[in-house]
Amino acid sequence: MxxxxxxxxxxxxxxxxxxxxxxxxxxxxxxxxxxxxxxxxxxxxxxxxxxxxxxxxxxxxxxxxxxxxxxxxxxxxxxxxxxxxxxxxxxxxxxxxxxxxxxxxxxxxxxxxxxxxxxxxxxxxxxxxxxxxxxxxxxxxxxxxxxxxxxxxxxxxxxxxxxxxxxxxxxxxxxxxxxxxxxxxxxxxxxxxxxxxxxxxxxxxxxxxxxxxxxxxxxxxxxxxxxxLNSRKAIWLKDKSEITAEEYKEFYKHVSHDFTDPAETIHYRAEGTNEFSALLYIPSRAPFDLFYKEYKIGPTLYVKRVQIMEHCEALMPVYLRFVKGVVDSSDLPLNVSREILQNNRMIEVIKKNITKRVLDALSHMKQNDFDKYLAFYKEFGKVLKEGIHYDATRKEAIAELLLFESSKTAAGEFTNLSDYVTNMPSDQNEIYYITGESRGEVASSPYLEAFRDKGYEVLFMYDEIDDYIITNLGEFKGKKFKSVIKGDIALDKDKEEQKKEAEKKYKLLIDLLKDRLKDDVGEVRLSGRLKDSACCLVAGETDMDPQMEKLLKSMGQEVPDTKRILELNSEHPVVAKMNALFEENKENPILGEYAEMLYDQALIMEGSKPKDPSRFAQRISRLMAGA
The missing domain is CATH 3.30.565.10 (Histidine kinase-like ATPase, C-terminal domain)
Structure with missing residues (x-):
């Protein structure tokens, strides 16, 4: 040919x-x-x-x-x-x-x-x-x-x-x-x-x-x-004392195809009923394709020094997919197949063992070299927190590794759940958090007003999956999680009687707003979270988080059509003025204008745009001209 x-x-x-x-x-x-x-x-x-x-x-x-x-x-x-x-x-x-x-x-x-x-x-x-x-x-x-x-x-x-x-x-x-x-x-x-x-x-x-x-x-x-020309001895079978730091780094670059040094090296031999050697690395930077569907997960599997599989997914949980390295077992059969691996007890034992080793290494890094851990977390934290969903048996251990900015930390500084619980005031019973796209958005949110007034810390969460992950976690050290933008909030038990009086006072106004805004909101009620703002929109206790809703919509996914709740600040002058106008004349057409203005204002404060921006601008102009 x-x-x-x-x-x-x-x-x-x-x-x-x-x-x-x-x-x-x-x-x-x-x-x-x-x-x-x-x-x-x-x-x-x-x-x-x-x-x-x-x-x-x-x-x-x-x-x-x-x-x-x-x-x-x-x-x-x-x-x-x-x-x-x-x-x-x-x-x-x-x-x-x-x-x-x-x-x-x-x-x-x-x-x-x-x-x-x-x-x-x-x-x-x-x-x-x-x-x-x-x-x-x-x-x-x-x-x-x-x-x-x-x-x-x-x-x-x-x-x-x-x-x-x-x-x-x-x-x-x-x-x-x-x-x-x-x-x-x-x-x-x-x-x-x-x-x-x-x-x-x-x-x-x-x-x-x-x-x-x-x-x-x-x-x-x-x-x-x-x-x-080469020594030929597999580096993972050598004693740690025989291997230099440079040799560890070079082998990492070989197995990971990364050019940076690893953040952490985990090298050990498990002995006893199930014997195997493992040389694992925690990278210092995330690969470009970490979130691609095609990303290859798992260490290279050797059996008696014969490479069986380059990426053994069965050995590594998906939330630790960034870990690189090799595992060499002397107990598995040489002709092991992918199908056998999926149902092999020895593989499950190795997986549990190396998962614990990696989590222990991260915990040690967090306790003893926080700056290095923080650099790692900024690269891989979003992946690590997936473990709370995928690994129910270790979700509290994984939760210990999570870091958050909060209403009590400066920008770029972090707290963790253990410290949060330790620092909670004696009258605080829940772990409060807020989701959003950035610190700038959540730090100035009206949803935080009552929490700042009470001195309660609120965790800031910026990843789209955070609310889903925290819902999976449920609680930490006996303290339940509570979103400040969902459900009802009652921070001050001493003001319950005062709130009941306000509900009687504003009942008819609330009924009017419910009727005027029935196409937009599912309920109107007085708020326990507002101090300075007139109103805000909140989701129901079991409703989807707004961040997750935006993510799904951007992916073309169908999202259940749920109406949110409009909450009013009974101590705000605007609400008091509206109630006074209502009592003077229930048919006053300006009440309808104000109702829609309140709703648009609530949309703006949560980071959305008014329902009809043109009409909203016209109302503002009329109010300014009247003033």
Whole structure:
């Protein structure tokens, strides 16, 4: 079959152009990416060979070879892993079907990635880093188990197209051959390749081999010998005392494809009935796709050092999906499948164990290094609080980790639920909170007036899911949660008789407002939460939070049509004036105007716009002219 020339997809053309012309430093990480790909290919072949021995034919011992040819100016990265078919090569090397490609190309044009090109692995485009150092790349591959030694060759010079052809290849696996740029040929030096492997890939389980110069006792060159460049011992199986902080950081960057250092490292071995090793990391910054549906959850699962699954969702609760790392079990069967994992008691034991370890690590960080914890919480707090919904057995432990601004903290400062409960006045029985889009919105809310007057602290919550999460939590240390914008509020028991008198006084006015506003509100009543404002709108005790309602509507979801409650401040001059007008003349047409003005005013104070902005403006003008 003759070679076929094919065009790169548009996004790949743009990606290659940006990568070649935008990144100038740290080019050595191309080797880390290619070795990582080779290691993954071997892991996949090892795993599939457990149930298909035919895949082992034509390969020999598992290893990755580096072949530097200074005369030809080429560097070959060879593996005897799973290999590629023709269609797989076209899909994997000619297109990028990855949700992060656009984000990567935006980031690639920014200063951030130019200074930290290690970021490329985070977006699944590691192979293309080859073109930072090579004018041309040739990929020769044969699928493990392929008949008749048939393989493929894929070649490109990053000129907008690539060729693909059929070849004969005696061994399974893949050779990536880089035709090095003149200015990058120093990367063919043996000492330079050894340095890069030790720096980035020393922990790769498979042997990374290279033919190196051999010297006799007199120091004269005496042929070559194969040397293994990496230590090969899986870092998670080493004793903690044998691992440096830098080695921990480098391994984190390998498993997470992040370029920043982790916030916390959790390394331990569980012994006893169920034995396993775990090396887990809490990142210091959130990945760009953390809230994408396609985000991959869970640590890499090994069984007796054989990689079984890159992202084992069964090992990690969804609210800890930001945690990266590896788990290696000696008790699971090597041929374990996803279906078996879902119903495996050992997997559930490991999951419970590592979940507790992560939560304990976060609690320790919060108690002993609050600044670091606060930085973590700003990145991942929104995800962490999902655990209150997903993990009923640990919701109080998770609640201990939550942070909030409040009516008693300065902007940018935080309190927590334990401190809140400890500082509650003796006559306060509930934990009060308010939801909104920002501190500026909630801090000036009229809903807080009576709480400030009583000296009660109110927690500020800005995430759309907060009311839903707090409803799931229900209570904390025996104190129930109460939204200040829902249900009835009675803070001062001493004023109950006074309120009853006011209800009698304003009963007929309230009935009038109910009639005038029957299309807009479900009820009109006197308020226990207002001190300075004339009125406000509140939801029923079991109604949906306004923040959640806005979120659902923005997503095109249907929201139940519920009417809210208009509350009046019986001590406000406007309400008293309206009642006086009503008593003088029940048919006074200005009462209808005032009723609608009150409703519009309540809408404005909650952050909404008047029902009819034009009519509202006209009423204001008439009132100003009359004044």
């Amino acid at each position: 003759s070679a076929q020339t094919m065009e790169f997809k548009t996004e790949v053309k743009q990606l290659l152009d940006l990568m070649i012309h935008s990144l100038y430093s740290h080019k050595e990480i191309f080797l880390r990416e290619l070795i990582s790909n080779a290691s993954d290919a071997i892991d996949k072949a090892r795993y599939e060979s457990l149930t298909n021995q035919a895949l082992l034919e034509g390969g020999g011992d598992w290893k990755i070879e580096l072949i530097a040819d200074k005369e030809a100016g080429t560097l070959t990265i060879r593996d005897n892993g799973i290999g590629l078919t023709r269609d797989e090569a076209i899909t994997a090397l000619g297109t990028i079907a990855h949700s992060g490609t656009k984000e990567f190309m935006k980031a690639l044009q920014s200063k951030e990635v130019k200074e930290n090109p290690e970021l490329i692995g985070q977006f699944g485009v590691g192979f293309y880093s080859s073109f930072m150092v090579a004018d041309k790349v040739s990929v020769r591959s044969r699928k493990a188990g392929a008949a008749n030694d048939q393989g493929i060759v894929w070649e490109s010079s990053a000129d907008g197209s690539y060729t693909i052809d059929t070849i004969t290849k005696e061994t399974r696996g893949t050779d990536v051959i880089l035709y090095m740029k003149e200015e990058e040929k120093n990367l063919l030096d043996q000492w330079e390749l050894r340095r890069i492997v030790r720096k980035y890939s020393d922990y790769i389980e498979h042997a990374i081999c290279m033919e190196i110069d051999n010297y006799d006792d007199k120091g004269e060159k005496d042929g070559t010998k194969e040397d293994i």
